[in-house]
Amino acid sequence: MTPSTTFAGQTVALFGLGGSGLATALSLTAGGARVIACDDNPERMAAAAQAGIETGDLRQAAWADFAALVLAPGVPLTHPAPHWTVDLARGAGVPVIGDIELFCRERAATSLDAPFVAITGTNGKSTTTALIAHVLAEAGRDVQMGGNIGTAILSLEPPSPDRVHVIELSSFQIDLTPSLAPTLGVLLNLTPDHLDRHGDMARYAAIKERLVTGAAHAVVGIDDDFCRAIAGRRTGPTTRVHVGEAGEGPGILARNGVVIDGRRAPAEPVADLSGIGALRGAHNWQNAAVAYAVASALGVTPDVFAAALASFPGLPHRMEEVGRRGPVLFINDSKATNADSTEKALSAFRHVHWILGGKPKEGGIASLAPYFPRVAHAYLIGAATEDFAATLDGQVPFSRCGTLAAAVAEAAAAA
Numbered sequence: 001m002t003p004s005t006t007f008a009g010q011t012v013a014l015f016g017l018g019g020s021g022l023a024t025a026l027s028l029t030a031g032g033a034r035v036i037a038c039d040d041n042p043e044r045m046a047a048a049a050q051a052g053i054e055t056g057d058l059r060q061a062a063w064a065d066f067a068a069l070v071l072a073p074g075v076p077l078t079h080p081a082p083h084w085t086v087d088l089a090r091g092a093g094v095p096v097i098g099d100i101e102l103f104c105r106e107r108a109a110t111s112l113d114a115p116f117v118a119i120t121g122t123n124g125k126s127t128t129t130a131l132i133a134h135v136l137a138e139a140g141r142d143v144q145m146g147g148n149i150g151t152a153i154l155s156l157e158p159p160s161p162d163r164v165h166v167i168e169l170s171s172f173q174i175d176l177t178p179s180l181a182p183t184l185g186v187l188l189n190l191t192p193d194h195l196d197r198h199g200d201m202a203r204y205a206a207i208k209e210r211l212v213t214g215a216a217h218a219v220v221g222i223d224d225d226f227c228r229a230i231a232g233r234r235t236g237p238t239t240r241v242h243v244g245e246a247g248e249g250p251g252i253l254a255r256n257g258v259v260i261d262g263r264r265a266p267a268e269p270v271a272d273l274s275g276i277g278a279l280r281g282a283h284n285w286q287n288a289a290v291a292y293a294v295a296s297a298l299g300v301t302p303d304v305f306a307a308a309l310a311s312f313p314g315l316p317h318r319m320e321e322v323g324r325r326g327p328v329l330f331i332n333d334s335k336a337t338n339a340d341s342t343e344k345a346l347s348a349f350r351h352v353h354w355i356l357g358g359k360p361k362e363g364g365i366a367s368l369a370p371y372f373p374r375v376a377h378a379y380l381i382g383a384a385t386e387d388f389a390a391t392l393d394g395q396v397p398f399s400r401c402g403t404l405a406a407a408v409a410e411a412a413a414a415a
Contacts, residue, residue, distance in 0.1 A: 001023075001027055001154065001155060001156075001157075001158075002106060002153070002157065003027055003030040003031035003032075003106075004024075004028045004033065004102045004154065006105040006106060006109055007032075007067055007102075008031055008032030009032060010033055010034070011033070011034045011067060012033050012034070012035050012066060012067055012068050012069075013035075013036055013037075013038070013063070013066045013069045013085070013089070013094070014035050014038070014069070014070045015038050015039065015070075015071055015085045016039060016072020016073075016074065016075050017037055017041070017044040017045065017047070018072060020099050020153075020154075021037070021039070021072045021099075022051065023099070023152035023155045024070055024102065025037050025048060025053045026051065026154075027099075027102065027154035028070070029052075029053065033067075035053060036061060037055050038056060038057065038058040058085055063088055063091070063094055066089070066092070066094050068094060068096070068097055069086070069089040069095070069096045069097070070097055070102065071083070071086065071176055073099075073148075073170060073172035073176060074172065077096065077172070077175055095178075097177070098172075099152060099154050099173075100167070100173050100176065100177040101177040101179060102154060103153045103154060103165075103167075104179045106158070106159065107159040108179065110159065111158070111160055114160050114161055115161075115163070115165070116159065116165045116167070116182040116183045117132060117164065117182060117183065117184045117294055118147075118169050118182035118184070118185050118211055119132070119166070119168050119169065119186040119188070120168070120171070120174060120186065121186070121187055121188025121190070121221070122189055122191045122192075123189060123283065123340055123341045124189065124284075124344075125149075125168050125169075126148070126315055127314070127315055127318055128188060128291060129145060129149050129166055129168040130149065130312075130315050131279075131287055131291045131312055132166050132290075132291045132295065133145040133166040134312050135300060135304075136164055136295060136298065138307070138311065139295070141298075142160075142162060142163040142164065143163075143164050143166055144163060144164070144165045145165075145166045145167070146167060147167035148169055148173060149168040153167055169211060171204060171207045171208055174207050174210055175207050180214050182214070183216050184215060184216070184217050184218075184294050184298070185212040185215025185217070186211075186212075186218075186220075186294060187208060187209070187212050187220045187221065187227055188221045188286065188290060189224050189227060190204075190205050190224055191340045192204070205226045205230070208230075209230045212234065213234075216237070217236065217237045217239070217297055218237070218238045219238075219239045220238060220239070220240055221240075221241045221242070221243075222241065222251075223242055223243055223286065239251060239297070241253075241254070241289045241290050241293055243255070243282050243285055243289070250263045252290070254273075254285035254286055257273045257285060258270075258271070258272050258273070259271045259273065259285070259292050261292070261296070270302045271288065271302070271309050273285060273288055273309065276309055277314070277321050278312050278313060278314030278320075279312065279314075280319055280348045281319065281347060282344070282347065283344035284319070284344075291305075315335075316332070317332050317333070317334045317335040318335045319331060319348070320332040320333070325412070328415045329349075331345070331349070333345040337361070339361070339368050342356070342365070343367070343368055343371060346368060346374055346375070347371060347374075351374070351376050352374050352375045352376060353411040353414055353415045354378045354379065354411075355378075355401075356380065356381075356384070356388060357380050357384050357388065358383065359383050359384060360388070364384075364388065364391055365388055365391050365392075366391050369391075372392070376415075377396070377398065377411070378396050378397070378399070379401045379407035379411050380392075380398055380407075381401050381403060381404055381406075381407050385400055
């Protein structure tokens with residue numbers, strides 16, 4: 001645990017008692033703060049009280065007594081409307097922050113030179129976070145990985161000069177972290193997402209940009225217009241990463257599955273990704289190139305980096321190879337919950353038997369039409385069945401399967 005000592009002797013309101021909220025309350029208490037915690041879910045309130053955390057109804061609280069409101073990232077800060085606790089806090093002049101901000105303040109107060117790598121982007125941030133942590137661990141570093149990827153940041157060991165924190169950040173978390181200033185800030189890519197929580201793409205991109213604005217050194221993927229513009233606005237040290245033949249100036253390239261260090265002439269190949277199942281597809285080439293940019297900035301040599309890639313196991317549900325029967329691969333990419341992330345998987349394979357469904361997102365799958373020729377058959381499940389059937393009709397053969405189990409059985413038999 002990382003005790004949050006910067007609010008010692010003060011009273012802090014906390015709303016949201018899920019995994020990160022509970023860890024935050026315990027961290028603040030361990031650091032000497034008084035915490036009054038609240039949640040709309042009575043069961044979470046009871047669990048917090050059982051863990052020794054003081055709970056209360058923040059609607060009836062004396063907000064003038066609070067030094068801060070610590071808000072869980074899943075609770076709306078601005079859109080579609082601020083949560084009622086946010087309105088009460090702002091009315092009393094109380095700052096609204098999150099658990100990442102508590103970590104940043106603790107690092108600034110106790111160990112400012114502790115290495116802190118922060119990663120964000122619309123797609124690929126979990127894989128990139130895990131890959132960076134894996135490479136650094138293989139290089140013998142003490143690595144703490146967490147944030148949006150799973151383990152709450154304040155559940156990790158405290159910042160220290162000989163310990164690297166590798167932290168995935170969502171836009172929700174960045175929005176609650178005004179003092180975000182990592183050693184290395186990574187921005188992978190930007191496409192429309194979570195606009196219901198941020199209002200529009202411009203605001204969403206501006207929030208993501210804050211992660212690299214405050215970074216001592218930024219690593220930015222420049223394969224989309226938003227990120228390319230953000231890289232152009234950077235005034236501090238910036239490493240640009242791009243995939244394919246085109247590029248802007250020196251940087252790290254991922255070309256035809258090979259990571260290339262183009263920061264010096266002549267450019268030097270660093271690692272060949274062919275044969276690494278966990279890093280299939282051009283999107284994973286970008287992830288690997290970004291990981292190299294970060295690792296090299298932290299002193300990892302190219303040979304150590306290349307060796308570490310070969311043992312990277314990947315992440316569950318993200319282009320995960322879950323089985324093989326003869327020539328047929330079974331890939332679980334169920335974390336691909338929007339068209340942009342699904343595109344990455346479809347572009348990596350041919351003759352795909354594609355199971356898709358669930359709840360439809362804005363825009364559906366129409367943008368994936370250029371990849372429909374790669375699909376041998378689609379198997380539709382869940383609430384999105386009819387929407388997806390309408391898009392696929394006349395372009396891709398499909399079956400309405402109802403359940404995932406039925407879809408897997410039918411797809412396996414056909415493949």
